[in-house]
Amino acid sequence: MRPLPPLRTGPGRRLLWMLLAFAGAALALPAQSVRWEAGDSGLGNSLLLIFENCEPEGQPALPAISGVTFTPAGRSESTNIVNFSVSRTIALSYVVRGPQNPPLQIPAFTVRTSKGDLPVAAFNVAAPAAPLDSLARARLLPARPTVWAGEVFGLTYELSAARRTNPQISPTFDWNPAPLAAEDWSKPEVTEAVANGDRRVNVTFRTRAIAKVPNRLKLEAASHLISIQTGTIGFGIISQPRMEQVAVPSDQPVLEVRPLPSGAPAGFGGAVGQFKLVSRVVPERAAVGEPVTWTLELTGTGNWPDLGGLPARTVSQDFQVVQPKAKRVNVEGKLFDATLTEDVVLVPTKSGEYALGPVSFSYFDPQAGAYRTITAPRTTLTIAGAPVPRFNVTPPDPANDPASPAVAAPPAREVTPAAAPAGIPRDPLAGEARATMPFTARSLGWSLAAPGLAVFAWWLALAYGRARASDPLRPRREARARLAGHLAALARAGSGERRGPLLAWQQDTARLWGLEHAAPSSRALAAAAAPGDGGAEAWLRLWQEADQALYGPRPELPGDWLDRAQTALAARRVPGFRPWTLLRPRNLMPFAAGLVVWAGLAGSALEAAATAAADPAGLYRRGDFAGAEKAWRRGVEQAPGNWIARHNLSLALEQLDRNPEAAAHAAAAFVQQPGHEAVRWHFAHTAGRGGTAPAELVPFLQPDLWRGWARHAPPAVWEWAAVVAAWLAAGGLAGVLTLAYRGGGPLGRRLAWAGVALGLVSTGFALAGSLAYGPAAHPAAAIVARATVLRSIPTEADTTQKTTSLTAGGLARVEGNFLGWRRIAFPNGQTGWVRREDLVPIWR
Numbered sequence: 001m002r003p004l005p006p007l008r009t010g011p012g013r014r015l016l017w018m019l020l021a022f023a024g025a026a027l028a029l030p031a032q033s034v035r036w037e038a039g040d041s042g043l044g045n046s047l048l049l050i051f052e053n054c055e056p057e058g059q060p061a062l063p064a065i066s067g068v069t070f071t072p073a074g075r076s077e078s079t080n081i082v083n084f085s086v087s088r089t090i091a092l093s094y095v096v097r098g099p100q101n102p103p104l105q106i107p108a109f110t111v112r113t114s115k116g117d118l119p120v121a122a123f124n125v126a127a128p129a130a131p132l133d134s135l136a137r138a139r140l141l142p143a144r145p146t147v148w149a150g151e152v153f154g155l156t157y158e159l160s161a162a163r164r165t166n167p168q169i170s171p172t173f174d175w176n177p178a179p180l181a182a183e184d185w186s187k188p189e190v191t192e193a194v195a196n197g198d199r200r201v202n203v204t205f206r207t208r209a210i211a212k213v214p215n216r217l218k219l220e221a222a223s224h225l226i227s228i229q230t231g232t233i234g235f236g237i238i239s240q241p242r243m244e245q246v247a248v249p250s251d252q253p254v255l256e257v258r259p260l261p262s263g264a265p266a267g268f269g270g271a272v273g274q275f276k277l278v279s280r281v282v283p284e285r286a287a288v289g290e291p292v293t294w295t296l297e298l299t300g301t302g303n304w305p306d307l308g309g310l311p312a313r314t315v316s317q318d319f320q321v322v323q324p325k326a327k328r329v330n331v332e333g334k335l336f337d338a339t340l341t342e343d344v345v346l347v348p349t350k351s352g353e354y355a356l357g358p359v360s361f362s363y364f365d366p367q368a369g370a371y372r373t374i375t376a377p378r379t380t381l382t383i384a385g386a387p388v389p390r391f392n393v394t395p396p397d398p399a400n401d402p403a404s405p406a407v408a409a410p411p412a413r414e415v416t417p418a419a420a421p422a423g424i425p426r427d428p429l430a431g432e433a434r435a436t437m438p439f440t441a442r443s444l445g446w447s448l449a450a451p452g453l454a455v456f457a458w459w460l461a462l463a464y465g466r467a468r469a470s471d472p473l474r475p476r477r478e479a480r481a482r483l484a485g486h487l488a489a490l491a492r493a494g495s496g497e498r499r500g501p502l503l504a505w506q507q508d509t510a511r512l513w514g515l516e517h518a519a520p521s522s523r524a525l526a527a528a529a530a531p532g533d534g535g536a537e538a539w540l541r542l543w544q545e546a547d548q549a550l551y552g553p554r555p556e557l558p559g560d561w562l563d564r565a566q567t568a569l570a571a572r573r574v575p576g577f578r579p580w581t582l583l584r585p586r587n588l589m590p591f592a593a594g595l596v597v598w599a600g601l602a603g604s605a606l607e608a609a610a611t612a613a614a615d616p617a618g619l620y621r622r623g624d625f626a627g628a629e630k631a632w633r634r635g636v637e638q639a640p641g642n643w644i645a646r647h648n649l650s651l652a653l654e655q656l657d658r659n660p661e662a663a664a665h666a667a668a669a670f671v672q673q674p675g676h677e678a679v680r681w682h683f684a685h686t687a688g689r690g691g692t693a694p695a696e697l698v699p700f701l702q703p704d705l706w707r708g709w710a711r712h713a714p715p716a717v718w719e720w721a722a723v724v725a726a727w728l729a730a731g732g733l734a735g736v737l738t739l740a741y742r743g744g745g746p747l748g749r750r751l752a753w754a755g756v757a758l759g760l761v762s763t764g765f766a767l768a769g770s771l772a773y774g775p776a777a778h779p780a781a782a783i784v785a786r787a788t789v790l791r792s793i794p795t796e797a798d799t800t801q802k803t804t805s806l807t808a809g810g811l812a813r814v815e816g817n818f819l820g821w822r823r824i825a826f827p828n829g830q831t832g833w834v835r836r837e838d839l840v841p842i843w844r
Helices: 011-028 439-470 474-492 501-510 522-528 535-551 561-571 579-585 585-599 603-614 618-621 625-638 643-655 658-673 677-690 704-712 715-742 746-771
Strands: 033-038 044-050 068-082 085-099 104-106 109-113 116-120 123-125 134-143 146-148 153-160 189-195 198-212 217-219 223-233 240-249 254-258 268-283 285-287 294-304 321-322 329-330 336-349 352-356 358-364 370-376 379-384 779-784 788-791 803-806 809-817 819-827 833-836 838-842
Touching: 044 153, 134 223, 134 240, 217 803, 240 352, 240 379, 254 370, 268 379, 358 522, 379 579, 474 501, 474 561, 474 788, 501 535, 535 561, 561 658, 618 625, 618 643, 625 643, 658 838, 704 746, 803 833, 809 838
Parallel strands: 146 254, 268 358, 285 379
Antiparallel strands: 033 044, 044 085, 068 085, 104 123, 109 116, 134 153, 153 198, 189 198, 217 254, 223 240, 268 294, 294 336, 321 336, 329 336, 352 379, 358 370, 779 809, 779 838, 788 803, 788 833, 809 819, 819 833
16 A cells, blocks of 8 residues: 655644634533523422523523513522533522413513523423412401491401312411401411312301591401422322412402491590490498498490490589599400409598489490490488497396396306317428529628618618609690690691690690590580689680580691691690609608618618519519419420419419419429429318329328328439439449349349349339329420310300310320310220310429
């Protein structure tokens, strides 16, 4: 063969090679693109927006499609190297929801990236996800679409979620009730129903509300956060649900709030609802100088937050009257159910018969749509003259009085020893079962001096507070300050929104002029003015014009009314408070005696008294059992193992006549600390008084040898003792083995075998002590605190479920919870659901 000629590299060939190299480099450069791809979750509604060799500038602006939503679900990045070519990919994940008419086409659009604006081709979605309202929806349901201003009406919130999505529903949600005034939402009621062939979980909350101002209101939407299943991750037995958290908005119903009709009675003060008025006079027969209490009690359901007080009462000048102080008590957890009580103490100075009442109260009944007036009947009070004391009146001596008949001596009777008093709750235990560090000498000195300085400062503060509280001009100054705000509110309010500020202006005007009536008339305002007071005429005219606007046929104020009201307010001055009045003897002397007593006592005694007044034990000793119960309950909730707090809580509950719950806490305290004598006694006392106790703990009331041994320590101590004894037996056995291998004297072998025997015997005794408590030694043990119902499912709405009665004192184990419910299991295998507040957990 003839050899090939050598390759020539002329200028033309070099240029060709350079062009080929540049073309190869250009082909090797990565290209930028943006495209849609189906997601890797296996669901047709999961899409990926792929950015190849570029990055999105901010959140991409996706095309708007009617009825379709794109929910961001995540972001991922990856880098690939193939044949020395590097490419970088960013994937944005979306969940597409739209109408149930697949397929859905996403039109082409342009997206802004780090490499400029790039086009995105159109894409067909195989099966978009169902709209959110088909999976979960919420709505607010007023009891009526039209209500009166101030009427209490029911409001229901319903959340419905498809059961196929395995919903996880939060027991709380966000809702702004303004401009309504509403009570707290009730506990959720869970039910299930079938709608259009779809099984749904329905959660219902209830409350009550009032609308104060007539208007057409669009209620704020509620937002409820739930988790729904949108698919699965993995496959086969290792698959798990894919959960998506969504916020479900409610609808916004429109509520028509009607103004109260015209023609209100003269004594109407704005009360709306249903009320009952009761008048009581105790006693109805008294003597001169003996106090008589006249009580007015108003109860019912209505707009209590807007009520000012009870009607004014008039009495004869023959009585000395103690200024009344009204007391309002709301039903627990209720804003619109309350009782308003006002006691007037009358001290008669003359004898005779006096008429108290009648007293009338006017309100608007929204159910009847009319004004009502209820009247407490008149009571006749009979006052007798002051009794004349009789002196030197002694019974005659039958032995020296011949007119007295002979009196036979009484027969002798057998003397019976007085019986010991029956058991009552003993004193609470002090402390929290833990020691306190002692003071150093310096800190003790400062601690002894600190109470004196604190008492002096507190003395001045109390004198200052007494001076301000007893200042007769304080209510007038406060009323004058509020009047400026009422006038500003009237200036901002529209013609239909002036009723509330105008009523408030009248009430504080009455206080500014020193009138104590709940709703005084213009005549009372004129009578309160001093003779020759030129400013009173302007106030009287303003008052009459306000009455016409509130109760007249035309609810309008004159155009210059606000200007005249501001001028009259500026002219009506009230002297300010003078701080030096705290040094007056009437403000200082009530506390001077306390300071003198402190000077003669040790600082430690004062410190102990202050501690007793501040802690729950101090409340208990002062008779405030409800306050002590709340404080000790907080301690138990924060530290369930605090047996002292639990024991003291049982004492307070028994004082409040809540015997079953007291017995449950006493039993729990006994399990936690059975060795304390006071705890043992109170457990037996509550069990005997209530007649019930956990069956597993009844043998401890009259213990045999086994329980008598076991009650020296709680179950946890016995368990730790068993662990330590087991280690002792293991150590002895290790010694036996060591001596067998390495040799040793007979004394060593005897000691090793003694350790084994002692460890085994101690382990047995310790385990026996723990087993004596039975299920009470389980960490999830709980005692039934009150008689209740054991339900098959955690709801009270389903009346078809099987239930059984549950007596107080039963011992069970908590196995689960759901929206305030607890699933419990009894030793016989019976399980069911009860409310959380029906149980007293022992350990947690």
